Amino acid sequence: MSASTLQPLGITESVAFDMIVGDLTRRSFFTGMAATTLAAAAACSTTDATDGLGNSETRTITTHYRPVEVPRSPQRVIAASYWIPFQMYAIGVRPIGVYDYSGNFDQLSPAMQEFISNVSVIGSWADLEIEAIAALQPDLIIGNAMEIDEGVFASLSRIAPTAVFSADTRADWMTILDGVADSLNQADALNGLxxxxxxxxxxxxxxxxxxxxxxxxxxxxxxxxxxxxxxxxxxxxxxxxxxxxxxxxxxxxxxxxxxxxxxxxxxxxxxxxxxxxxxxxxxxxxxxxxxxxxxxxxxxxxxxxxxxxxxxxxxxxxxxxxxxxxxxxxxxxxxxxxxxxxx
Structure with missing residues (x-):
């Protein structure tokens, strides 16, 4: 009998292999890119505290790594983890950037296929494309702590406010979903569902x-x-x-x-x-x-x-x-x- 790492079901074996080796490559990738691309991208994350009328344009939420100030009404959201677009679909918010799902597109439901079609690709779990993310000029990046470690979080935070959420087990998707909804200021959207x-x-x-x-x-x-x-x-x-x-x-x-x-x-x-x-x-x-x-x-x-x-x-x-x-x-x-x- 043997026990070994298993990819989330629904992910093809080639994608799973990338996920396993990704942690070995992401740190050096982001470190090397930070001094160049991220410096230029930092301007994209600037958010005024008020709208000139005294109304706050941002709000502070609790995330896995630290409290994060996010837009009150985000318009350009990057889904920087595998399941985040699916959770955004439930909330009714379409991302502007998602992982590359071409390797297992046929395994997705027709509704999800339509939802992510023609959305810009930002790489994969093993190889987030920092330049592609910065070029999209997001005002919010959302991810899962199982896929975004603290170093990657710091790098992404230089581009835009980055909200990363976590749960104790893979079964606790409700906690992640609640965090995603909170970051989008759409907590009430889940009540009926x-x-x-x-x-x-x-x-x-x-x-x-x-x-x-x-x-x-x-x-x-x-x-x-x-x-x-x-x-x-x-x-x-x-x-x-x-x-x-x-x-x-x-x-x-x-x-x-x-x-x-x-x-x-x-x-x-x-x-x-x-x-x-x-x-x-x-x-x-x-x-x-x-x-x-x-x-x-x-x-x-x-x-x-x-x-x-x-x-x-x-x-x-x-x-x-x-x-x-x-x-x-x-x-x-x-x-x-x-x-x-x-x-």
Whole structure:
């Protein structure tokens, strides 16, 4: 049995490799660029305290690294982390710059594909393009502390006010989302979606209580390399959503406290889910099979598991892309239609 770093599901293996090695290259990249590009870009971050009538044009918010003074009504926002554009979509604010999603564009939902189409690209997690960010003249940059360390934060802050948010686990996307909404001065925009999400969780948990509780569950996907599979744990975003409706996980799947909220195993070790009677796995943004997942499910060792033997294996759209209330509601409805209503 082996455990290794696993990319957030929905990110292709090539993008994931960039994410793993990125931390080794970003520091030197930003250090080298700071003396030249950032000096010229610093002027872009200047914000008047008032509008001349005594009305404040800025407000101070709490972020991961320190309090940050941000525009009261930001107009040119950079989404400098992988999931931030998705969270901005839930709030209804379109960024002017995002990561390069070309490597896994087909895995995004049609709505997200449209949302980020024709938006300027600012590089990737492994290689943020500081010149591209500065050239866009943002008045606010938003990011996640899992992807923006303190050195990068300092560099970006020379371009524009930079609000970086964090949470204890990958399951706690609500904390990040609240921070994003606060930085955009749109906290109230989430009230309706939050209430709808809570109603949806309660409805599904009650309606399908018997069907949910009669099974022991696991969330299975591809691993980091060939010949590996992964289990998502309850402290992952997908795992937390399943737990919210009362899912009981198998012994190995129920583990928590792993660095990435996933554990990867050799496909020879599918016996770790021998206590599982129902398996869910990711599919593409339109419900299409994912080749890497299909390769895992085709393994004879998986086909010998109790869930596979009884046909209790289901692909669920959106479950692995939950980072806002809208996506969570969509994932729950997909789970209901694809799995719960079929049991």
């Amino acid at each position: 939050r209430a709808e999400y809570e109603r949806t969780v309660a409805e599904i948990a009650e309606k399908y209580l018997g069907k949910i509780s009669e099974h022991t569950w696991a969330s299975v996907s591809f691993g980091h390399g060939e010949g590996e599979f992964s289990l998502q744990h309850p402290d992952s975003a997908a795992g937390a959503l399943l737990a919210a409706i009362g899912v009981e996980f198998g012994r190995a799947a129920a583990a928590t406290g792993t660095e990435y909220s996933y554990t990867t195993y050799s496909t020879e070790n599918f016996t770790v889910i021998d206590d599982v009677t129902l398996v869910v796995h990711p599919v593409g943004g339109r419900g299409e099979p994912l080749a890497a997942v299909e390769a895992v499910l085709a393994q004879p060792t998986f086909q010998a598991t109790p869930a596979a033997q009884t046909g209790q294996v289901y692909g669920v759209r959106s479950l692995y892309d939950v980072n806002d209330y809208r996506a969570a509601i969509d994932a729950l409805r997909n789970l209901e239609a694809t799995v719960l209503a079929q049991l």
